[in-house]
Amino acid sequence: MRSHGMSLTRTLIALVASTVMLIAAIAAGWSYIESNHELEELFDAELAQSTRIIQGLVHHLASTQSPDQLAGTLQETLQLPEGALEEGDYNEILPNGTGHKYEKKLAFEVWTPDGSPLLDTLAANDDLALNPGYARAEATGFQWRTFTLQDPQTGYWIRTAQREDIRQELSQELAMGNILPLLIALPLLVVAVAIAIQLGFRPLRKLEQPVRHMAPERIHPLDTHHAPREVSGLVMAVNGLLERLDDALERERRFSADAAHELRTPLTALRLNLEKLESSDPEKFRELTAAVDRMGHLVEQMLLLSRVDAGVGFSPEYVNLSDIVAQSIADVSPLALRKGIEPSLEDPTGQAMISGQEALISTLMRSLLANAIQYSPEGTRVDTHLEAEGDGFSIRICDQGPGIPISQHEKALGRFGRLDQRLGSGAGLGLAISRRIAELHGGELTLEDRPDGHPGLCVRIWLPEQPFK
Structure with a gap:
């Protein structure tokens, strides 16, 4: 299950993209202001x-x-x-090439040395004083930028004017032309940053995969050669933790196996002695013999769990899951008949072929079927359904027993997870062993309520259809 916490990749992309966009916005604004200023000076x-x-x-x-x-x-x-005075004409060049209609954006004024006008194409609304230099005036409904000078030899005053709206329009167009490539490149730059960060984190994702798919029986150190220098210390620390974990698991497996082996001999001797005593007084020693049998069964289950945990002798081969399920039902039929329980099988696949170990899958099926029969009332049914699901096959074994509350499902799948000591005679290892066998094959085991809403429990096993090599 993936964590729903903070994503370092998304955080870095957001921070870097925000920084790039902020710097780009500042650069664009600065460029726009500077371009307008320079163009204004050029027009002046x-x-x-x-x-x-x-x-x-x-x-x-x-x-x-x-x-x-x-x-x-x-x-x-x-x-x-x-023709230059006509508005709304989209043909900028005047007829016969006599000029350009945008000439109306320029105006000229000339005065004699005594201030008498000789030429006035501006027709300003206000009387500007004849002072040399730049100024602004209003004429023909527009604002104009003017420059005035006096010829030092003749004394004549000359003024030229440009319309402000045209200057601003040209300035904005040229300024936008300067920053437009930056605005277009900005989204591409953000995408490039996101891709670069994703590629930069690819070595970390490669380190994640071995840890995610590492099985307890196959713990191995991570490859430090391809780890980025910034996380090499973390990788070495994880390798140390994996090594200590592997040692602890190995000690636990050895202890379980050794304890089971050591218990096997005295229990066998005790069982033989009880058989001799039971022959003389069956009623007196029957319960004690049953208790010893339960202890023997527990020891056998602990040995099996130890072997399954260690993956000892696990060699997958191409097997017919349909045949294994059918044979397992036949194997537990005597147990079902003693309680008047009718086991059934529905298998529309006919030939469900998978890559696995037949002995382990048979153990899984017999354990689950025996468990379902043990907890089912007399005269009920235990239904088994095999079907294709995704890239593999699912098996559902449904009984009509008391069922297990959803809140207790995970506990029931744990080791020694017996929920009601009054029901059954097991030690609470059957489901744990079955779950471990399913995981060893790359599958899963889950508990579900009956789909028809009736009391009971369904155990679902999904096994992948791995290619046979």
């Missing part, structure tokens, strides 16, 4: 240059023409064409 320089061009023209004509003639020449030269 262009405005001053246009004014000086008109100054040169006036200076040249003033020496040969009277003020009236100069006014007419300037009108003919600088007056906007009629």
Whole structure:
């Protein structure tokens, strides 16, 4: 089960992406402001240059023409064409190439040294004082940026104006053109950061897989050669923990096996002596003999559990699960007949082939079937259903006994997990052994309520259909 805690990958992606976006936003804003500022200066320089061009023209004509003639020449030269004054025309070039309609965004004013106007294409609403330098004016419903100078030789005043809205529009378009590549690249950069972090954490995920699928009987150290330097210390600490855990499990397995072996001999001798005494007085020694038999059964189960835990002799082969289930039901039929219980099998697969060990799967099936019969009332049924499920096969063994509350399922699957000492004669190892056998085959064992809602318990075993090699 995966943890629902904080994800380091998502946290790093969020932090790095947020940092990149913040820096990119600051850079974009800075670039936008600087681009606007530089373009404004460029437009002001262009405005001053246009004014000086008109100054040169006036200076040249003033020496040969009277003020009236100069006014007419300037009108003919600088007056906007009629087509340039029309709004809503999407054709920017005027007919016959006589000009450009955006010429109306420029305006010119010329005065004589005594302040008499010779040319006025601006038609400003307010009277600006004739002071050299930059200023702003309002005309024709627009704001204008102006530059004024006086020719030092002729004394004529010249002013050139540009519409503010056009300057701002061009500035914004050019500024956006500068930051647009950054805005387009930003999502790609965030995706690249996420991919880079995912790739960076790939070695950690490779280290996770062996731990996730490591079985208790096959504990081995993690490969430190491919571990990132930053987590090499953690990997070495985990390897030390795995080594100590393997030693502890091995000591536990040896103790269980040794204890069971040591108990086997005295129990056998005790059973033989009780048989001799029971022949003379059966009633007196029957319960004691049954208790010794239960102890012997417990010892056998402990030995079996020890072997299963250690995976001793586990050599999978291609086996027919359908045949194993059918034979197991036949093996426990005498036990079922003594209680008047009818075992049944439903197997639509017919040939459920898996890779496993036949002896262990038979032990699992007989243990579960015997357990179901033991806890079922007389005259009831124990139903077994085998079907294909996912990449394997599931077996459900359902009885009509008292059942187990859902809250107690995990406890019942534990070792020595007998919930009611008054029911049955087992030691509480049958389900634990069966679960361990299922896990040894790469499967699982779970407890479920009956699907029909009737009292009873269903044990579900799922075994994968592993390829035979």
